[in-house]
Amino acid sequence: MLRRAVVMSLFVLLLFLAACSGPSALTGPEEVRIGVVAPLTGDIPKVGESTQNAAQMAIDEVNNAGGLEIGDTTYTVVIQVEDNEAKAESSVAAATKLITQDNVVAIIGPQSSKQAVPTGQVANDRETPMISPWSTNPDTTTNRPWVFRAAFLDPFQGPVVASFAQEEFGAQTAAVLYDVASDYPKGLAENFRDAFQAQGGEIVAFETFSTGDTDFSAQLTKIGQANPDVIFTPQYYNEVPLIVQQARELGIAVPVVGSDSWGTPDLLDLCGDACNGLFFSTHYAPDIATEVAQEFISAYEERFGEKPDDVAALTYDAFQLLFAAMREAGSIEKEAIRDQLAEVDRFEGVTGIMSFDDQGDPTKCAVIIQIQSGAFTYYDQACPAGFP
Amino acid sequence: MDQFLQQFLNGLQLGSLYALIALGYTMVYGVLLLINFAHGDIFMMGAFFGIFFAFTFDLPFLPSLLLSMAVVGVMGVLIERIAYKPLRHASRLSVVITALGVGLFLENGMLALTGASPRSYPQDFVETRVFEVAGLSVSNVKILIVVLAFVLMAGLYLLVQRTKWGMAMRAISYDKFALPLMGVSQDRVISLTFLIGAALAAAGGILWGVAYPVLNPYMGLRIGWKAFIAAVVGGIGDIRGAMAGAMILGFLEVYVAAYLASTYRDLIVFVLLLAILVVRPTGLFGVARRQKV
């Protein structure tokens, strides 16, 4: 009996010691917690990795500078990164957990519209500000006052590329090759088609494949047969090299143009010479970037050993936007942050100057990039009508 | 007509690549009646070990290919020894689920250990050359793939039909209890099967990586499922069947995209495959198993 009592009291003592040494909410500086939802696994793990890197960089910068000053208090920013496995249900669970279990003040992510659309519903219902850096589907923010995004939408980017193709190459005819099972390429392909036709051009081939395909020879042979002046392919950086190389192997020499999903430096390694001279539209040009962007690029490269892609840049911007709104609001109340986010009328980020419309979508310029000897170089700029 | 022929070449390449993977599937199945769902991921490991030898040891194409086949072949044997062998007397489906687990483990393990950046072989690994023959574009990679697929299939067929080991493999699928009684080690035959199957997958992986130079840890997933479908449509367990099934799948995918709507490609291709199975319930070359009553 005595022995048991001794063991028990030792156990209690141990627990007490544990309690003292364990993480405690009562000590240390004030924390403010931000949730990040990213696809660390699943079909686009690179997107998750870039998100995580950019998020880590954004908060480290703030914390190393002493913390985030909001009102009279200085907060240490903590991020909690959750993997959504590139699955809608996992994304919803992650966001619900972040909001109700971890009490985050805001969520950055998810990146793909497939996850951002349902997750936006959660954020909106639970009244937590959410910024999706990369999602381009209008549904993500439509009628959701709590949801914002950092990327421009398909209906803006499609026409930009269409006009560029017509002006630059004098293209009368165009072919489109896109992934029918993925919403981003499909939306952009359709917007490009409509814009190209509206400006008097003709779409001679509108070909599709499915997510995960690596052989496009059948579609490209068909496109080659239609003999377009230009090929538009709004695909991801890991598919573009295959498309371009296979087109060249099939003897198709016409220019291939693309969209912001090309803008990952991995593309340069993977594609090699085949992509030299090609154009695509995106958010920012690394070579003529503004001071803000230059600093970001060099810091990112130094820390992670690679140039930031568009995901990293947009995620970083989303964080800066959130920090700015929190500082302005002078509070870490969700409602105050949301109101500030909605009122931003000029924010200069890595990906350019943006303001937000009443749906929470940014108005910003697109740049046209040319791939020249293994680097993304600035070529042209296109701004929406009425841009300040 | 030009387009038809060009598409024929496209289909031939795709079919040959499917065949390289389907052959491994069907071989393991023929011996163990096991659907080795990890096969697609072994294929991925092959492609990745190609990267390893090409970059870390600066080896050219052929040595990289052979070394990768050797390493991955041994890996296949180890996987069988560690994960499948303890289940040899369990229900067949437990092994299938284990294989699924092995596949998930390999692909996510590689993702965790190597990071998310997609990879490609060095520029000088295989220099792509394109020939124009009678208005058709043919690349040396295409020729290499098609030739190698047919050579490997023929070699495998001869191995299984004409050699002692091949006879043992066929015997094991016929009656795995009688085989040891004949003085043949069951374990050795099974190990040999996995060695060859995995080495074939590795060769397929590297060729795939040369033809489609964007490698990632999940590359085997979709291809694995497709090759499995091809092997079954051909009649699983039969080497000619695997080849035929893979070619059918390759040509169907190419011609449906070329002459029907590419948007509906998957839909049409799978409906057609379904139709084949409804008409021939055991695939093209498969023989209905005699049911003991």
Add this chain to the structure above:
Amino acid sequence: MADVTEITQESKSMVPARNRLVTALNAWFQDKILHAYLLGIFAGVLLERTVGIVIARLLGLRDLPVLFGLLNVFEAFGDLDLSGILEPLFPTTNIPNPWQQAGAALVDVLVTIGSDIPLALLTTLQVTAYNLIIYGVPVFLAALVLNPALRGVVRRLPRAFNLGLLVALTYGIFWAWGGETAYRELVLMYLGINIILTVSLNLINGYMGEFSVGHAGFMGVGAYAASVLTMRLFTDSPAFGPALLPGLTDLPFGLHVLIGFPIALIAGGVAAALTGLLVAFPSFRTRGDYLAIVTLAVNFIVQAALNNMEIVGGPRGLRGVPLWSNFTWVFVVTLLSIFAIRNLVNSTFGKGIVAIREDEIASGLMSVNTRGVKLVAFLTSSFLAGVAGGLFAHVLAYVNPGVFGIFKSTEALVMVYLGGMGSISGSIIAAFIFTFITEALRPLGVLKWVLIPLLLILLMIYRPQGLFGNRELHFNIGGREEE
């Protein structure tokens, strides 16, 4: 001849397998009435809801442990990143000293793990103490005190009444537990949906011995059919225009949900069952791996078809599904599904399903209408998968063809074989374990999907028949036998 081996293997399942796990669990549950255990758990949950936070703080935890503290423990390893270890050896371009870099990364990782372990151990200690105090003590006390007190009363009550009582008690436990945060409720809803999926797939893969690998396809059909119906009838949406029955939404107490949701779920189930015919008819002629391919093809076909249907958004998915699912709905539907499957497999008709697994030809000779049985089995299974899909769509308020891919099917397969082929309680426990593990391992990021397959492989090696084999749990629910 090869068939002989298969038959000898499979006929093992006819002999009740010695399954020490199930025997031990059964002995434990039979010993005391279930009421006592459930009341104990209920008391534990109430304890947590009232003083849980105080005890957690006393133990040095920041907050209530998440998912019984499992998640807290893994959070200690949240900073683990293994990607440096092999990246230099499998590089994207030529890099100097790859081996050196890889070695350095390995050392880094080992150091990180080493430094994480104390926190993990500490957290384990904390949450174990917490769970013992909050749940262990009440359950122990209830078993000790309530069992003798209630035993006599319970024995005299009718069995059906007892059953109802236990169901109500179970509901109460989940309701109280899930009420703490929306995250808990969501996990419980996923759990219910996973149970329906697993139990319905077990009918085909476990009881009938076929190998269906495309269950998510049926789920997808159900999800879309149910969503389209509720959106069309009850909501104004950009996809389908104004609601056809706008007046109903003005009914008091959300009566329109009470009427509309079951109809939508049934419609989803029926649509899925019709798709199930695509598998059922080929199953008359083809079996085994060939049938597996048929199910796989159906899964791909469903996905490809949905991707091509502009009216439901194609790959963009369908947004604006009303958020009608809640824990109560999921609980009721899950319960009904379990009862439906249980009654089916225990019926004379259901014995035919098992007979087909053991020997199709022989069962045909023994006057089992094999075609009819197969048809019913496939229709039931796909119907329930469709219902699960309908629930799922109304949890997410969004559906997308990508959700219902081969990966979702694989998850269902894993749960079935984890629990044991031909065991309903096994399926339920497996769904429970799988749902909680996939949530609890969240902090590990990429490593989560390395660890889960590893656990699966180990489990399969040591328990090839799954956790429960083909045996069921039996509880002591008391009550008069009415037969």
